[in-house]
Amino acid sequence: MAANKKKKQTTPDSRERILQSAVRLFAGHGYGNTGLRELAAAADVNLAMINYFFGSKKALLKEILDVFFSGYLDVARKEMAGRDAVSVKLDRFIHSAVNYFAANREYLLVTIAELPHDDPEITEHKAEWGRQMVETVGKQLRAESNDTGSQNIPSVIFCSMLTSMMASKFLFMPVMEQVQPEQLEEISMEEYAGIVSRIFLQGVGDIICDKG
């Protein structure tokens, strides 16, 4: 036993290619509309290799969700920590999360599209990640919550709204780029994160919009 790289070296890419192709296909056609043969062909892999590495189609989906959520949670834990003001932390978090979404756009789309579905086996997974997310973000918010504020927002609502807001560009992109492609492409990811942060923290105010 060389003790250094015991297993991973011998599996160079097949498993990874399956995962990559799966994310791409699930995001584009949907999980249910993607057949394992189509996936095997896209990954340039024998059909049986999918279940050899992942066990089942559903387990493959679970892994995709896990990869996305764990990365998202890492971002939250990193940016929401520390002793800065909540607004500062939220601004940091929004910028990091938007960049994370952009870098893992297809993972995000698979996750969002699967959010409403009620397969118990998968809902359990999603709920576990949601629990950690709400806890991580909620803890920081409660720390600064001076109970004088009249109407407070439940943290599950808070997390859902913020996540949806950050994801909106990617969720609507396939539609909106057919509506006004110029508007979407001329805006950088940094600008987009800035818009999300500003609206979420200060509201849409007087900025509104232009460029019909």
Place this chain on the structure above:
Amino acid sequence: MAANKKKKQTTPDSRERILQSAVRLFAGHGYGNTGLRELAAAADVNLAMINYFFGSKKALLKEILDVFFSGYLDVARKEMAGRDAVSVKLDRFIHSAVNYFAANREYLLVTIAELPHDDPEITEHKAEWGRQMVETVGKQLRAESNDTGSQNIPSVIFCSMLTSMMASKFLFMPVMEQVQPEQLEEISMEEYAGIVSRIFLQGVGDIICDKG
């Protein structure tokens, strides 16, 4: 020809039952994971009736999207019209749209879950509705856009963000009600609409949240 009810009376419910069951099943299991036999059983209808009334499974999905979008567009046209200030119209729109989403939750979920998919035949449909939506909302916003405002928001981004924000509760509900069921159920739809409106117009400000 009695000229009063020429056709609709003789078709009491079969078509409607299929549509209702389809929305429920598509929202819960996903479009791709729902078989037509399962749907026929849920609607208590013979399998062949589905294609008899709708032509194909895909056409059934298109009808669901059309029903949702046309209603959503009606809300936008109604509430964004008039000579009031944009902030007033937006507040009205948000309250009406949230209520519309709540009343047609499953339609909303089907639509959102299908948003990222790239079936050209369906994307075309979605884009046509998106075009009208962006036009309707964007026109009102440009009317009050005093170009002194430094950084303006593209209307496609604006629409996407607002829609995502309003939909967030329903999109995350299946997950979040397993995280903290109490928080979700104790908030009324009117309160939720108020939160969305306040955050979108004024930002999260000092309210933040409570209730771990």
Place this chain on the structure above:
DNA sequence: CAATCAATTAAACGTTTGTTCAAAAATAAC
């Protein structure tokens, strides 16, 4: 009553689905 039309049925069509298995090829260990 006969004719017309819409609604409904059961059965079958050919594909495609996810999954499994035993055998072969390739790689690692000794």
Place this chain on the structure above:
DNA sequence: GTTATTTTTGAACAAACGTTTAATTGATTG
């Protein structure tokens, strides 16, 4: 070089898929 172990293969499985057809029912109309 010869075991072990892991990866890859092709073939097959039963089940489910979306769709179509021809025949039957029910009501409406002439």
